[in-house]
Amino acid sequence: MEILVVENIVKGFGGVTAVQDLSFAVSKGEIYSIIGPNGAGKSTVFNCINGLYRPDSGTISFGGRDITGLNPDKIATAGISRTFQNLELFSRMTTLQNLLLGRHVSTTYSIWQMLTFNFRNSKAAKQEILQREKAEDVIEFLELEPYRDRPVFSLPYGVQKLVELGRALAMEPDILLLDEPAAGLNHEERQDMIFWIQDIRNELGITIVVIEHNMQLVKDISDRVLAINFGQKLVEGSVEDVLRDQSVIRAYLGEPAL
Amino acid sequence: MIVQLLISSLVTGSIYALIALAMAIIYKASEIPNFAQGEMAMVSTYITFVLLSTFGFPFLTALVLTLTFAFLLGILFEFLLIRRAKEPNLLGFIIITLGFQLLLFGLAGWKWGSDQRTFTLPFSESEVVVRTSSFVLTEHNLASLIIAMVIMVILYLILNHTKLGLAMRACQQNVGAAMFNGIPANRILGITFGISSIVGAIAGILVAPITTLDPTMMWDPLVKGFAAAVLGSMKSLPGVVIGGLLLGLIENLFGFYVSLEFKSIVAFGVIMLILFIKPSGLFAKHYIRKV
Amino acid sequence: MRLKRVYFEDIRLFKTTASLVWTLLFLLLLFLVPFIFKTYYLSVVNLMCLNVIVALGLNILVGNTGQISLGHAGFVAIGAYTAAILLQAGVPFVFTLIIAGLVSCLVGAFLGLPSLRLEGPYLAIVTLGFGLAVMVIIGRMEMFGGRMGLMIPRIDLNWSGLSYDRTLYYVFIIITILMTILAHNIIHSKIGRAFQAIRDSDIAASVTGINLVHYKTLSFAVSAFFAGIGGALWALYLQFVTPGTFSLMMSVLFLATVVLGGLGSVTGSVLGGIVMTLLNLQLEKVVTVPLFGDLIVFLSDTIMNPSGIANIRWVLTGLILILIILYEPHGLNGIWLRIKRYWNLWPF
Structure with a gap:
């Protein structure tokens, strides 16, 4: 097909x-x-x-x-997700944040629900936790654990390529x-x-x-x-x-x- | 009346154009919008004033000394502040220029701010050169136009027909490549700041007799000059001159025919409109980053 | 192997018990201030609150989204004048505050729209022009009191049983705390992440599904909302508003506040707001500082001019801005983080 x-x-x-x-x-x-x-x-x-x-x-x-x-x-x-020839990363953000941005579209809470973000049982917090789990799955899949909380500009080029791949994967594209x-x-x-x-x-x-x-x-x-x-x-x-x-x-x- | 309007448009327009040029030269070379430009010009104007009134120098000597001062001020600004920025990004540079602006503003206020002074040039605002039934041309008008024109021609000659200009243009296009070819890019940038400061200082000296000599005297002209530069798209020098003249024309026509009260802000309405259609100004192709 | 199983730990407001305890202690201190200090200091804290709120909003726009605004005084003015008119009409304070924020927010969204394709100096001139235009328009219109400005009646605070000044202080503090939490939530939620994504690479942001139009406009609107609330409190604080207050200089000083505090951080906005207020109030007293003050007086008498000494404030503000960018790009927040790290490791 x-x-x-x-x-x-x-x-x-x-x-x-x-x-x-x-x-x-x-x-x-x-x-x-x-x-x-x-x-x-x-x-x-x-x-x-x-x-x-x-x-x-x-x-x-x-x-x-x-x-x-x-x-x-x-x-x-x-x-449809993609990577770039010369890396287009969110360079001042951490690996985890880059991957969470890959989850952006799937993170479904409104600006109003964001207000209750700090309560464990709110929709926003549940969504954040769920998306975090998905992002952690990608980290595990690509073995990015050592780089999770480091800003990506500080990572070696090869790892940056993987982070970009990870971000594209986190979008769960077809x-x-x-x-x-x-x-x-x-x-x-x-x-x-x-x-x-x-x-x-x-x-x-x-x-x-x-x-x-x-x-x-x-x-x-x-x-x-x-x-x-x-x-x-x-x-x-x-x-x-x-x-x-x-x-x-x-x-x-x-x-x-x- | 229309002739008179055109004359005043040309005069204000060419002053805007000078400030716009001063900003655009720096912007082309370094992508820094220099918000200290106005205050640098203001301080230079005060220097002229002090040389004329306190020391009693003849005008030409005072002018030469002032322009030398302006040149050094520009070079020092680049060497002491701009070059030292650790993480150079646009916002950082804007803040440095704003900081330098506040610094100069404070210093001028500290030294000279307590009272307003009138600033007289050999060409006065009240002496009339030509008077007809439809318009009046003062000495100051005529001098402003001629000086602005001369400065533009000199800038054009420097940029296009000297080795220095060639180096400046090389640095504008690609700093790395320029350096590999033996051009001292840092020094060129410093000289660029110096030249820009001279152009600004001349604008300041032309502005002072119209307003009064005061530490805030360049605020409005700076904003308008910046607006003119943006209108003509910061990177095209002929563009910013046209931008300046256009802005002078719009302001004066609007002020006369529509509303004098809102004359000072009509420029921004126009600019918003133009940038909405052409986001990089009138004379530039909108640049799309390649990926 | 996953080290952090409970991801909620990373979301909640207080990440450790220690930070909760410190925050509670700080709040207790804030609560006690009216009982310890003179009324004058209450008004200083109120002024800090205003600056903190505006800085929080401006920081979201500049530090997180990477857009430049040189016209934030315009939004503050809109908030202040909306509040002035509503309070004069007798609208209750709570509604006034919210409406002032929303009006400013709406204008912010409108300004955001033409700014979508603009960057760098082009955005700077549009926002700068916006700020000046607001000032001129307000100054020329009868309904805003023209150049003379508007007087603002005192709001009804008798329900508290405390003096007006003390109650006003608590009102300001509570609003500031709420706004701080709001800013924190925005930055740490998916919205804040989208803002930062746009700052770092708008191309990558759009291919990860972030609607640039939506989020850039949102960023302007949110930022303007904060400025509007700050403006409403400003009206309440000064009890009268004139167009001259909301000058280009004010916009520059707000930008300075954010840079001084630290771009893109809530702590930075708070620290910046507090320190900048102190600087604005105290810089003129710099002459009383031993040695340095003497030097300045000496300079004043010899090379400079003693009657212009009030301008020392601009000189020092300018110097601080330059030094921050040259030597401490993360601002006060950067210094704060270093102190915290040092104490965490202490005494090793």
């Missing part, structure tokens, strides 16, 4: 077309990778999907519902968009990341779309791969097929010298 369908989206920035008439569909429960050289428009695709950019034309539907042009917070509420999850990680951390991504799909059943440059990671985790260049689809298929495809090789290495 197709959970995310992108149809003919176009996005340009003042004369430069970043994405040109791109279509693809992601099935429920798969790990779908998007590859392509720098500037191919990969991140722009993500930004269009989760509403940071509004595509010039084309439609994006999620779970059968048209989400094109909705605000990012609406799309997040609908069940689909997770990972923008270069292995960028900036060393070999060991990269292996861990592969392990987490597989775990998230296998244990939590979350559909994952990954943008990645590291071919090892792409090979290890992907069910299907989409290669794009200049915002257009080059080829889509299994890992082996895509990586062997001449157009993909040319996109990465350039035209063979004659």
